[in-house]
Amino acid sequence: MPTTVVLFTRDLRVRDHPALSAAAARSDAILPLFVLDPAVLGRSARNRIAYLRHALADLRASLRRRGADLVVRQGDTVTETLRAAAEARAEAVFLSEDVSLTARQRVRRLEGARIEVRTFPGVTVVPPLEITPSGRAHYAVFTPYWRAWERREWRPAVEPPERFALPPGIAPGPLPDQDLDRSGTGSLSPHRLTGGESHARRRLNTWIAEGIADYERYHDALGAAATSRLSADLRFGCLSPLEVASAAGACEGGVPYIRQLAWRDFHHQVTAAFPDIARRDYRPRDARWNDDEGALAAWREGRTGIPVVDAGMRQLLEEGFMHNRARLITAAFLTRELRIHWRRGGDHFHRLLLDGDVADNYGNWQWVAGTGNDTRPNRRFNLLRQARRFDPQGDYVRRHVPELARLDAADVHTPWRLERTPPGYPAPLVEIEGGVSRPR
Structure with a gap:
């Protein structure tokens, strides 16, 4: 079968990665691609860029253990994806579905090219807008959403491909170095977490073994530090939210933590329906604000x-x-x-x-x-x-x-x-x- 490009975005892992597994089932060769897009990096926190560097190195190591590699390009994401696809004579681009304006514009632009584009779940536990109330496009209130979310049957987690190869003649390209940290916004925090799927899975295993049982009792205690600290790992997709929810569901006392994952899904389905969530009032209140x-x-x-x-x-x-x-x-x-x-x-x-x-x-x-x-x-x-x-x-x-x-x-x-x-x-x-x- 022809080559398939798997475009990594907020899903920097190999475990439970539906787009990657579907590509491996379809194609003899896969081109795993990440594009360092200056337009995205320029408005990203320097802390996230530092996390990203480590996550990409970890992802490359995982792919190499499976006989492949992570192809890294720099430039506009859509332009570089189509260029890589042409170079590899790929006939399809697979990627995880996301809800931000940037993500949706990226998919629309790819779909405008002469190549098959398929999106897959993986950024949330339940795909955005898969649960909708009768007569409305999305849930505006969490509690009824939570009730519907609890009843929803989750998809099965998918195993990572054991072995696959890059198409011949494709240069993987260098990983970004520390100079990349100078781009972005804000300052680098001295005590930030290290990124990557292997680090994230160790944090998850520790949380399940040592922390989650006390979550309901202590999660609001500011001094106790009794939360999972997995939010960045979920944001970058170094952990599958479905696998995290499944692991929590197997624990006594896991439901309060799962409820927080449902809140995360709730905000994603709101944003899917109202993509201007970062700029405009979802419910205008005519509030008067101070400029101090x-x-x-x-x-x-x-x-x-x-x-x-x-x-x-x-x-x-x-x-x-x-x-x-x-x-x-x-x-x-x-x-x-x-x-x-x-x-x-x-x-x-x-x-x-x-x-x-x-x-x-x-x-x-x-x-x-x-x-x-x-x-x-x-x-x-x-x-x-x-x-x-x-x-x-x-x-x-x-x-x-x-x-x-x-x-x-x-x-x-x-x-x-x-x-x-x-x-x-x-x-x-x-x-x-x-x-x-x-x-x-």
Whole structure:
């Protein structure tokens, strides 16, 4: 059979990769391709680019163990894919289905060329828009989606091809080096995770063996670090979300974690129906927003004077990651207390997050801001109650805000009440007493 190109995008693995397995069943030769597209890299976080470099090296090693290789090209993704296909005399391009505007435009452009194009599941547990409510294009509320998602029979995971070959005469091309990290947005976080399927599978195995049983009890505890830390591995597809869900389903206490994977699928099906999720209100509220560049800068730097907010923002800078509860708190502070537009916050997160994903990042920001899929758009968050409930001993704050490291649990969340505030720590941008905030 003729050669098939498998275009890797957000699916940098060989296990449970339906497009790769289908190509191996169809063709004698496969051209596994990844394109370093300057247009995409230029708006990607430097943290994600660093993760990507390691993930590509890991993927190449896996493919070489199977007798093939990863072909790496640079340039416009569609142009380079069609060029590689012509060079290999390929008759088809297989790739995983995705929901972002970039992904959808890529498929449309490929379909406009004289080559067969097929998309496959693999980015989510349940393919976007495979579950739809009666009379509507997608689910706008999570709970009914979750009920339908639970009832859905999942596809079987597919085994990776044991052996396959590149078409003759194809030069794999060099992997990117550390110079690539200079492109992109934001800064490199010193304590970020290393990318790649082999690293991701070790993290998954550790999580299943040692962490998931306590997830329901401790996942909101900021100081406990009791979450899976698999979000970047899922974002790059170094882990199959279906395999993660299946592994969790085999564990006692796995359902609360599976519910979070369903939330991820939920945001993807919303984005499939509303691809402008990163730019426009999903549900316009006619909200009035402030343009306070000084307050925005203080929030970005973790210098708001609200310890739990500053701890979350500094974790983001240090790790390219933020605890999910802290994401909610920091987003609520920006949009509900400072009244700064959700897009400014979402863009900042996207410039730094290892797991920065259009559907999840902006879907969650709109949920917090009241313009998205929250059924209570006027929801308010009591920041002190959140801090004391989810960081009762102040461990999370002291870990990330060293100016407050010597304060005890009674004072660490309210340093402005002390007779002398800790040296170097700012006064709060807003006054918060009894859950009521007022601009200073």
